[in-house]
Amino acid sequence: MINSKKNILLIMPYGSVGGMERLALTFYDYYKEKGHQIKVLKLIQLQNDIINFGEDELYLSTVDFSEMKASKRLLFYAKSPIHIRKIIKKYNITHSIAFGDMANLFSSLTQTKEFKIGSIHALKSVELITNTFFNKLTRFGYKHLYGKLNKLVCISKAIKEDLIANCAYKFSNLEVIYNPHNTSEIVKRSQETIKDPLEKELFLKKTILFLGRLSVQKSPWHLLNAFAEVISTDKKINLILVGDGDYAVQQIVYSRIKDLNLSNNVHLLGRKSNPYKYIHASNVLVLSSLYEGTPNVIVESIAVGTPVVSSFCTKGIIELMSTKDYNETDSNIEVEAGIVTPNFFNGEIGIPKSFSLIYEEKLLAKALLKVINNSEEYKEKLHLNKQELLKKFNLEYVAKQYLKPVN
Structure with a gap:
């Protein structure tokens, strides 16, 4: 089953040179080489993006969050799952991989039936210590929404233990998988x-x-x-x-x-x-x-x-x-x-x-x-x-x- 050809959607926040973005590029190159059909969705696409995916790249906005008014950002949050749902339907996506909490949340809300994979890349009890709107939304997701994901990948044992012990994570879909590297x-x-x-x-x-x-x-x-x-x-x-x-x-x-x-x-x-x-x-x-x-x-x-x-x-x-x-x-x-x-x-x-x-x-x-x-x-x-x-x-x-x- 794993070797059969799949239509995979990678959902990432930006196209900068950060760890999650480089990880998405590593997956993209590997799955593409293996003959899978790949699309990559950037939540925010910027002109100075370092990591790009050519004709396989999609985006939701070319305006960065820092340049959005609060009302526009909230509207972006509300509409993003709808836009992602349309992309999943259009390209007959069989598997989606989300990188980070914003992508995870949007993926959990699309109400689509592909195999949904989310991922956690940081120690969340520390990252969520400030009481911002998005952090509140993320904590809500850990209790009520992330069960919609078929799998939530934790990139270390420490992250998995922290989610359960300190973040009130409620679902049994956690798995520790270290980040891959084409060394x-x-x-x-x-x-x-x-x-x-x-x-x-x-x-x-x-x-x-x-x-x-x-x-x-x-x-x-x-x-x-x-x-x-x-x-x-x-x-x-x-x-x-x-x-x-x-x-x-x-x-x-x-x-x-x-x-x-x-x-x-x-x-x-x-x-x-x-x-x-x-x-x-x-x-x-x-x-x-x-x-x-x-x-x-x-x-x-x-x-x-x-x-x-x-x-x-x-x-x-x-x-x-x-x-x-x-x-x-x-x-x-x-x-x-x-x-x-x-x-x-x-x-x-x-x-x-x-x-x-x-x-x-x-x-x-x-x-x-x-x-x-x-x-x-x-x-x-x-x-x-x-x-x-x-x-x-x-x-x-x-x-x-x-x-x-x-x-």
Whole structure:
């Protein structure tokens, strides 16, 4: 049954270079290669989208949520399930895969009979801590709507446990499936040369790389404070940030770079269609997130062979970076893929009122310096454990597992 040809609809929020979008592209390429008929629906299609799907791409709006008035956004929420229903009918969709809560909610409301797959990509008890309208709607969905999905994929054990224990999730359709990765393709693309001479020059120094969206979730102010500590020890280190971001967060980043006198060492490169070559060119990849699921970028960095320093923003980080189990602690944890530092989450989500240096930032700085100053040792350790760390992300296995009924 799994090998028979299917009409698959992928529903994704944006076309940026974030983890969910790259995951959707991975599925698209795999299912297309296997001969399935694929359509991809972007809830929001923007002119500067990095990830695109040519003639297979559909969209609901070309206006971003940040540019919609509240009334227009509510109307968008109300009409989206109707529009998706029409798309499912028009293309005789047999299977739909939704990425993230907005797509999950809309899919659950279409009243169509295809095999519906939803997915959760972050620790929801933390993400839903603010009482916004959409967060209220999401919590309602966990109790009343998500049962309409045939399967809800959790991309780590930690996420599944959190949904049940802390989010009042009511249905028995949960299954843990790790994100798939075409690691051979990632490695191949990581070998591409950085051609821009200005960018190339940046990587001549020892380099820390942040890859992702500049958002409250990623808390880049913690990273910048830690990096200020790093260059107080060694000024010949660059911090490179690859990705776009929320406007308010970007403004904070610019302000903090100026306040901390980091302009000569911090460089924002924006969106990149091939982020893997920047991972390969760096000494260490860093995450300073408040919460995560199982960040794709960590798996990508492991595949490329670049060590990782990440905050303990979810137990899922340990699932990615180690073959062993570790409990959360207030100390740095040495693991096969790098170092895990203490969690930054303090019970609140938002831009902090104070940017004073904190204990966790000092430990992040200490970890970054240790990896950079012992780069070959950490790369060798990662190399020895890479196959064991990556085996759970096999693309063929995961892509097939998505389309099966819940175990």
